[in-house]
Amino acid sequence: MNAGLRSYGTRYGEFINLQKSSGNTINRKVLAGLAEWEPFSFKAVVDVVKIKGGENKGLQEGENKGL
Numbered sequence: 001m002n003a004g005l006r007s008y009g010t011r012y013g014e015f016i017n018l019q020k021s022s023g024n025t026i027n028r029k030v031l032a033g034l035a036e037w038e039p040f041s042f043k044a045v046v047d048v049v050k051i052k053g054g055e056n057k058g059l060q061e062g063e064n065k066g067l
Helices: 002-007 012-022 028-037 039-060
Strands: none
Touching: 002 012, 002 028, 002 039, 012 039, 028 039
């Protein structure tokens, strides 16, 4: 999983923290399988986690997203 994340420019620790804050409930074993056998699906999960995790992080820090 680490190699797959690095190929998309994300560190493992950063991804896990974003995953927790994004509400993604896919466990690490499944993510590792996706990284190995379904790289395009894994990339989609990484993108969603980055977007959702970043949104939640920004809202927790008090950023105003125009709401």
